[in-house]
Amino acid sequence: MSIVTRHLFGPGPTNPYPEATEGLARPLLGHLDPAFIEIMDETCDRLRQAWGTSNARTLPLSATGSAGMEAAFVNTVHPGDVVVVAVNGLFGQRMCDVAARCGAEVVAVEHPWGSPVDPERVLAAHPSPAIVAAVHAETSTGVRSDIAALGEAVRSATDALLVVDAVTSIGGLELRADEWGIDVGYAGTQKCLGVAPGLAPFTIGERAFARRVERPQSWYLDLGLLGGYVGEAGAKAGGSGGRTYHHTAPVAMVSSLHAGLGRVLDEGLENVWARHAAAGAALQDGLEAMGLELFAEKGSRLPDLTTVRVPDGVDSAAVRRTLLERYDIEIGAGVGEFASSVWRIGLMGPNARPAAVRLILGALSEALDEARGGSASGD
Numbered sequence: 001m002s003i004v005t006r007h008l009f010g011p012g013p014t015n016p017y018p019e020a021t022e023g024l025a026r027p028l029l030g031h032l033d034p035a036f037i038e039i040m041d042e043t044c045d046r047l048r049q050a051w052g053t054s055n056a057r058t059l060p061l062s063a064t065g066s067a068g069m070e071a072a073f074v075n076t077v078h079p080g081d082v083v084v085v086a087v088n089g090l091f092g093q094r095m096c097d098v099a100a101r102c103g104a105e106v107v108a109v110e111h112p113w114g115s116p117v118d119p120e121r122v123l124a125a126h127p128s129p130a131i132v133a134a135v136h137a138e139t140s141t142g143v144r145s146d147i148a149a150l151g152e153a154v155r156s157a158t159d160a161l162l163v164v165d166a167v168t169s170i171g172g173l174e175l176r177a178d179e180w181g182i183d184v185g186y187a188g189t190q191k192c193l194g195v196a197p198g199l200a201p202f203t204i205g206e207r208a209f210a211r212r213v214e215r216p217q218s219w220y221l222d223l224g225l226l227g228g229y230v231g232e233a234g235a236k237a238g239g240s241g242g243r244t245y246h247h248t249a250p251v252a253m254v255s256s257l258h259a260g261l262g263r264v265l266d267e268g269l270e271n272v273w274a275r276h277a278a279a280g281a282a283l284q285d286g287l288e289a290m291g292l293e294l295f296a297e298k299g300s301r302l303p304d305l306t307t308v309r310v311p312d313g314v315d316s317a318a319v320r321r322t323l324l325e326r327y328d329i330e331i332g333a334g335v336g337e338f339a340s341s342v343w344r345i346g347l348m349g350p351n352a353r354p355a356a357v358r359l360i361l362g363a364l365s366e367a368l369d370e371a372r373g374g375s376a377s378g379d
């Protein structure tokens with residue numbers, strides 16, 4: 001198959017920022033080369049800005065977003081701990097599975113798919129949980145939950161740690177980890193940060209780190225050991241070169257993330273959020289103008305990931321195939337029981353712009369006409 005440039009308008013990965021792609025192509029450095037250590041340190045600084053945190057322990061884990069989820073729970077769940085998980089989609093369900101495997105007594109607070117998390121219901125689920133966990137941007141349903149409100153509720157009523165999945169929010173929508181009381185957060189690179197998949201931006205505050213599991217089951221994701229990898233040990237010893245070998249840093253991916261974050265911060269976080277908000281609103285207006293029905297609850301729709309109902313009688317997979325084969329456009333199917341009744345359209349990172357909105361609306365309109373038996377265009 002010849003290599004073409006796809007328009008990645010699905011739930012991730014998105015097309016990377018050009019700066020991120022250039023970062024991948026730089027001459028490879030050794031993972032303990034001082035020049036790379038500088039890049040790693042700057043990457044951690046840039047991640048602190050993207051997270052809205054001053055947490056010293058903020059780093060890119062060497063694996064995708066799901067490893068961030070694993071790291072969050074494997075380092076904080078002591079056997080038998082009650083973990084209350086707000087579930088309003090696939091990733092909340094995955095949190096339950098991961099936390100249970102870490103030995104948690106999981107209390108899942110189920111919400112209808114398409115609705116945001118309700119802090120009151122989450123709080124009512126248990127009087128004294130060790131951890132409360134929620135997904136900020138549910139990519140499976142296109143819903144944004146109010147983490148500021150959840151954080152405030154959790155802080156005011158319990159001593160629980162707040163674990164938040166920010167995979168589809170970081171670099172795309174307002175995220176203020178410290179202000180919102182997020183104790184542990186994990187994210188991914190391939191969604192709004194506009195970098196290829198492969199790293200999990202991670203942050204953990206002092207309170208959570210102090211309560212961590214001393215010798216977690218996972219050696220690779222042990223945050224105690226990872227401190228040396230990003231230089232915490234060196235900083236403490238007051239020396240340079242205090243970096244210890246834990247695993248080989250994915251040098252090219254870190255360089256790419258460094259460059260992608262540089263691009264995002266140059267544009268300005270608030271500008272980037274506004275750009276995603278504008279693109280999402282234009283897409284959602286355009287879809288409704290075409291007579292399509294949006295899936296996520298009004299008022300809680302993600303700008304960067306739009307869920308839209310497949311019209312009755314239209315073959316969901318056939319439309320996606322037409323988009324891919326004729327227009328080089330990828331969009332996502334739905335998830336779970338909505339697999340064939342919902343499409344998921346992402347406008348993330350460099351794709352959050354008017355040209356992408358026009359492209360997807362035009363192509364979808366033609367593909368829909370064809371699916372409904374109208375005249376085929378193209379061939």
Ligand SMILES: *Cc1c(COP(=O)(O)O)cnc(C)c1O
Nearest residue numbers: 064065066091137139167168188
């Ligand atoms: C994509 C995603 C994940 C998983 O990340 P991977 O990089 O696929 O491992 C977790 N949570 C949310 C909300 C996501 O969108």
